Amino acid sequence: MSLPMYQEKNKVPFNQIKYVVGVAAGKGGVGKSTLSVNLARAFQQSGFQVGIMDADIYGPSLRRLLPESQMPMKRGELIVPADCSGIKMISMAFFRKDDEAAVVRAPIANGVIKQFIQQVDWGELDLLIIDFPPGTGDIQLTLAQEARLTGAIMVTTPQELAVMDVRKAVNMFQQVNIPIVGVVENMSYFQDGEEKKYLFGKGGGDRLAREIEVPFLGEIPIHPEICQRGDQGRSIFEAEEVGIQDYFKKISENIWAELNRSKGILDYEFIQVDSHTFQLTRADGEKMRYRLSDLQRFCPCAGCVDEVTGQRKKDLGSVDDQVKAKRVEQVGRYGLRIDFTSGCSNGIYSYDSLFVTG
Amino acid sequence: MSLPMYQEKNKVPFNQIKYVVGVAAGKGGVGKSTLSVNLARAFQQSGFQVGIMDADIYGPSLRRLLPESQMPMKRGELIVPADCSGIKMISMAFFRKDDEAAVVRAPIANGVIKQFIQQVDWGELDLLIIDFPPGTGDIQLTLAQEARLTGAIMVTTPQELAVMDVRKAVNMFQQVNIPIVGVVENMSYFQDGEEKKYLFGKGGGDRLAREIEVPFLGEIPIHPEICQRGDQGRSIFEAEEVGIQDYFKKISENIWAELNRSKGILDYEFIQVDSHTFQLTRADGEKMRYRLSDLQRFCPCAGCVDEVTGQRKKDLGSVDDQVKAKRVEQVGRYGLRIDFTSGCSNGIYSYDSLFVTG
Known part of the structure; x- marks a missing residue:
């Protein structure tokens, strides 16, 4: 006779996934979704099987950034994620109208997140990226407690005002023993010819990484193509001339190295x-x-x-x-x-x- | 004998305020807090009495942007707001440590917001600005229902991805009959010498205003000084040479005109x-x-x-x-x-x- 363990029950949805990684900031608008999608593309280009869970119930935006080639389907008790150019994805955006305000009281939002964790059949994945919603409230805590994260990637912009909120999210992950994989700085500067223009302050990501003693995984400059292509649901990975995708590629390599290095230490x-x-x-x-x-x-x-x-x-x-x-x-x-x-x-x-x- | 009305009970905190205005976006990181503070400064410069309520329980940032000259105080059952260079302010930031993660379950967060609404003695104000938290969940709904808003100002950045979330917040306000005063577009462009560089897309604010049939209140360009001074808790209104404060001034005038125009239609x-x-x-x-x-x-x-x-x-x-x-x-x-x-x-x-x- 064996104890009925959580991981037994949960075998189908999560046990064929090598690493589960959260992309979080505490704050909104720092580029979590853009980072999640472009990291997924970068990992895919390296030959990995990748999935993304859009955990933002109130403002799901991943579907716009990465439109589906096939909608999610129901298979028995489980949900088969959407296929988005070979990347598996699940998002609240598939389950309601575009402009509808998700004025959802917290227990319901929590229920949706639990379904996303327990009832989505991801199949075999090298990496599942969970795009966290802003804040450090109910849903974030549920995710951190239940989604069995290998680690969390913190995203910030250079200014201290953003770093302040990211610190709070770091604090939350530390409370529930989830290792921080490292820090990514987004909107670091605008490359104007030869000159780097620091429009939103300077160095916040690097400072945060030193302060919490985790690797600084890399920076992403401001580039009009990131926004423009994002709005159109096109990938910067199809625009060879831009070169901006190399920043995401480099960060994905740093993340993979970190995940392999720390593999199993908390198992x-x-x-x-x-x-x-x-x-x-x-x-x-x-x-x-x-x-x-x-x-x-x-x-x-x-x-x-x-x-x-x-x-x-x-x-x-x-x-x-x-x-x-x-x-x-x-x-x-x-x-x-x-x-x-x-x-x-x-x-x-x-x-x-x-x-x-x- | 008279019916015991809500507004009787609530006379002290809110009845001496001429207009209560929410600054909201649905999304984080579009610059709600920066806009709230600089609008408050602009109104103050025009001779108005102004207060700000920082309703972001999870990531309160107004205290950093506008440091207090005097802390909030308790007076009987009521809280006297902090004095920040002549602007009255209340924020969760006054009531807990800086980096502490506010892992606060929704009912508690709601309780704090109700205290902010019912127990803060603002005294006489021309305008109370409520800086809304991101999202369209519990707290946002409580605020919209209980704070007796004259109207809401929607903030967006130019990209469609941001506008998408702002539309959801518009939808929420419409559900509870709160008029939208207008739309402000932040981070509209970067002025590079003679050239305007559109780093985050173009025209989203104006499109949204047309779509929901409300005035477009103005745009704010990207300027390194806004971030830098914000991080340092210094006001751009003390930097005459920058000129960036004129954008906020113009928007504050447009808002005031709108508020006066629509005065009382919902009373x-x-x-x-x-x-x-x-x-x-x-x-x-x-x-x-x-x-x-x-x-x-x-x-x-x-x-x-x-x-x-x-x-x-x-x-x-x-x-x-x-x-x-x-x-x-x-x-x-x-x-x-x-x-x-x-x-x-x-x-x-x-x-x-x-x-x-x-």
Whole structure:
């Protein structure tokens, strides 16, 4: 008998994807969508299988930047993503009218995002790019917790005002243990003949990368063709004379190198030992065994621990040694949520706490 | 005896403000905050009393653009806004640390916005500018419904990708009957000597204004000083040589003219006739009298009407002719919410429906 793990249930949508990468900024209008699409093109040109999830429920723009050659389809319980010149894509834009205001209350938006994570059959992919919505609210947190990201790429423009918001998004990813792959600076300068004109400040991306100690993945200059072609749904990768695509190519190579370098450092494996025990193996080989009753005793859920005082509400001796789990669920790369047969189901055990206190 | 009206309760925070104007885009990064601050400066220079509400809970940036000379203070139940070189300001940035990720679930964010609307004592103002957050979700809807906006100014950049999102925000304001004052285009072009370089496409703002039949209020070119001074919290209004402030000045004049022109067309007045009857007077002089029992019979709340079928759940004859109201509340410029003594309290009667069917 094995514990019904989240990743088992989820095998179809996400398990054939090598890397899942978020493109995020905290802020809107810094060029996340443009970067996502052009990185996808760059990876595709290098021979990779690529998918993009447009996670902006309120302002989905990827469909315009990368029009579909085939619409998404329903196959049983799953959604087959659209085919956009060989890149797989899913976006809210496929499911409602163009100008309609998505005045969607947060729980509904969250539901859509969960569907995008659990019910899209991406098939085999080298890379899934998730284009994050602006902000650090509900949807962003749900994505960070549930989409099992390999890492996040932070996008900023050079000015301090943008960097400020990006810092907040970095902070959010750090809270849920998602590694930052690196920083990309967009709209870095305008190349005017020989001269570089810094229209939106200078050096914010590089400064941010140093500050949070991650690689600076590269900069993208302002170029009228990026906007113009984007608006028309044409790719700058088909305009050899422009040369602007080389910036995206270089950044895609840096990202791929980083992903391979850090591969697996945050991966954990489970083995079911018996119905009351499981074993957790960290990528560095370190192993820990847990008896479910021991974990139940230190359950961090609101029913077991007073949220204000931190005091334990239940007597440790009252836990049944034979307690089992109905389900063990991975929460992002952050930890485990255990649904005990005793009724506790909301406590999250972070991997950090499991390997320190276990 | 008079009905306890929303505007009575709310007298202190909002009733001494001549115009309340939202600056919105649906999208982030188009320059809403920069526009809000520089419009405030322009209005101030024309001798007006101005306030700004930074409604971006997740990425508040106004404090950086316009540093305070005096922090906000608590006075009884009310908050006195910060003083920023003579401009009154309230922002989430005053209430938490700089880099902290505001991973705030939607109901909490909504609560903050309601406090900003109901508990800030602005005093006498000619104009309150509300800098909207990106998106068309919970907070935006709460603001549009509760902040009693005179109108909304839409900001876009020239590219179609931005205009797409702004259209969605326009749609949202139209749904709740808030007039669009006009469209401002930001980052229109870069003036390179004699030549205008269109770095982010061309003409999106003007096209949008024509399409939704509102005035085009003006354009703002890309200028390194706007960003640089913004990052440093210095005003372009103190840099006479740059000339860029004239663009904001011109737009502020266009906005003021529009506000005065459309003054009052959406205002409604109540008079209490007796404890079962009130009278509604539209700005054009049209009067309607309502008996509360008649309104109760056509209550649109979910308890009275089946949300799916639209069928009325209660027998019309069962309504007591003597029913009274505990409270009548204005919902934005959209309609009335009536809290009947019979228990119904959630139905919103739009002004449109009151004047057509009444």
